[in-house]
Amino acid sequence: MSRAMPRPRSLTPDRIASAALTVIDRDGLAGFTMRAVATELSMSAMALYRYVDDRGELERLVVERVLDRIDSQPPDPGLPWADRVTVMVRRMRAAVAAHPAIAALVPVHRHRSRAVLRWTETMLGLLTEAGLTGEQRVVALRGLLSYLLGAIQLEHLGPLAGPGTAVLAELPSEAFPYLADTARSAGQVGPDAEFDGGLALFLRGLADRSS
């Protein structure tokens, strides 16, 4: 029978994900390559496949490692529920903001993360406290997640107060009067204010639902 024990594993999934993150933080998503990660781990490219089925699983590990940093403990119950939801949403945003280049990977792999499960569970508890149940609660959660992931990606692709917006300010005022005007005030809004502002709008809608 199989009594012989093989050589023990020298790498943990977390160690692999960390190496991948080092590569991503240094060279961006485009530099995120099986070979690059392997080199970062001082192995050959193929050695990586002893730990990971394919690139997709490596991506999953990376996303999981980043999201696992999220604290899913319910925030101070003394706070109004809207503030507590804000805290939770900000936590997820902060986790991704620590490695902005992975923004595009998060929506793809978020399913498989236990951390997201925990985060979602806490969020649902808060939404329940807000008086939401059944389909209303799902819609609210999904809406918040859509906003959150959309905002993270837009921010990564070009902040509101960035060069992309500056171009808009040069537009012919006759054809695009609002745009030209809006682009000028856009430069005043920092990324955090932008994010929190949009989130606050959503939460205000949650607060006084009539339907």
Place this chain on the structure above:
Amino acid sequence: MSRAMPRPRSLTPDRIASAALTVIDRDGLAGFTMRAVATELSMSAMALYRYVDDRGELERLVVERVLDRIDSQPPDPGLPWADRVTVMVRRMRAAVAAHPAIAALVPVHRHRSRAVLRWTETMLGLLTEAGLTGEQRVVALRGLLSYLLGAIQLEHLGPLAGPGTAVLAELPSEAFPYLADTARSAGQVGPDAEFDGGLALFLRGLADRSS
């Protein structure tokens, strides 16, 4: 001097974008390849480069072609402004939904589209009618866009009433009581109801802002 006129161009940007969309609709984003598009146009791969600088520009053409279908005329002024915003947002969603596989490309290339400029201008007009100006208006617009693009992507990666959610329903109810419960009601929510519901929440927040 240069009086000799060369062979005329045989392809329009629109024709190229259409061919690319045919490929994408048939084989998904993964099948979207310079060679595949060239084959669809019955040319060699390199011929494509007479019309396009690189893959990025081809992607831009595709996104532009899809978004150009958006009608940016202001909706019926008889409607309340919130309903008109809803119409505008739905239009953009519908345009992307016609080619769901491009969802991930839209946030990346949206800048360069004239259609998005027009759409934005109309949206800003509606938001102004809602009483928004300055930084409030930018934040509102950006918030709506974040929600819109986030929702489109989440929907494409797995609808709320889909297999991913079904898995959640199997979760141990002790560890994830809310999740398990919520997953069951999630199956009842269709994609349109989900999208419109989240949008309505956002708009309700816009309607009664106090700050």
Place this chain on the structure above:
DNA sequence: CCTCGTAGGTATACGTCGTACGCCTACAGG
């Protein structure tokens, strides 16, 4: 009608990617 130069179109090739395959080898039992 013929020439001529521009630009359309192609063939080939390079470097990089993900990864299948097969080999060698380190290492914990017995």
Place this chain on the structure above:
DNA sequence: CCTGTAGGCGTACGACGTATACCTACGAGG
């Protein structure tokens, strides 16, 4: 020490984006 499992590596293949060099169709000037 022997042994079998699994770790690790070298090589190679097909597909990708695209640089380069070439041939050629074609419209204008003569």
